[in-house]
Amino acid sequence: MMREALDQWDFVVAAYVVGVIGTFAMVAWAWWDMRRAEARRDKVKRK
Amino acid sequence: MHGYANPTRFLKLARWLTPLLLAMGLVLVTGSLAWGLFVVPPDRLMGETVRILFVHVPSVWLGMGGWTAIALSSLAYLVWKHPLAAVAARASAVPGMVFTAIGLATGSIWGRPTWGTWWEWDGRLTSMLVLLFLYFGYLALSQAVAREGVSPRIAAIFGLVGAINIPIINRSVVWWNSLHQPPSITMGKSAIDPAFLVPLMVAVLGFSLLFGGVVLARIRALLAEVQAEARLRRMALETA
Secondary structure, rough: OOOOOOOHHHHHHHHHHHHHHHHHHHHHHHHHHHHHHHHHHHHHHHO | HHHHOOOOHHHHHHHHHHHHHHHHHHHHHHHHHHHHHOOOOOOOEEEHHHHHHHHHHHHHHHHHHHHHHHHHHHHHHHHHOOHHHHHHHHHHHHHHHHHHHHHHHHHHHHHHHHHOOOOOOOOOHHHHHHHHHHHHHHHHHHHHHHHHHOHHHHHHHHHHHHHOOOHHHHHHHHHHOOOOOOOOOOEEEOOOOOOHHHHHHHHHHHHHHHHHHHHHHHHHHHHHHHHHHHHHHHHHHHHH
């Protein structure tokens, strides 16, 4: 019987990379977009 | 509760709560993932791949939680007509969509060494994919509604109707044959050993705090955009 030689750690690392990068990118984007929108509102208010 | 439906009062609360939730979430997620990677023992059947549990399960739960938040906020908008409820629904869409995508991707990666396949068109995986497409549709619709300046009623109805998929996802492994295991954690009991369950609960709490922080940040961003546009329109009318 043929068996694939799969290293389980490759899959663990791949899943953690996807999860961590996806989550942290979303948090960074949400924070940056909030700061940008609030800075624009404050700038418009001062006009 | 109704007191915080006032945007001024809500923003006062959100200003300190947003960084607090995000900071606590980042600490708990980092700690639980390190725990899952370096401390938890390999599983008797799944071996090292059991560590994917700590990314996959919180993501899938929050993917479903995101749509539940959309449905509840949409219901609140339709009943009380409060604009902040519509903003809260729209703010839950991006984090819900991202966690659904992460849940699908990590599930697929987990499936290859444990099931021997990246994908299977069974009830659980297909209904989760449908949830991702529902998020795409909801985001496109709510953005169009905001751009055209029309009532968010249609997006709220879409949010409520789409919620039918949530119990289908939850019961899919019971109703249909699936490679996916049946529910391991139900109300009040768990089939998971505490060595895995405790770090899993810490990961769920950490990811949930991040979800809450992102939703608050999105609400603040959407409210700031509305306030800036309203001010610009007033200024244009005054100069005309």
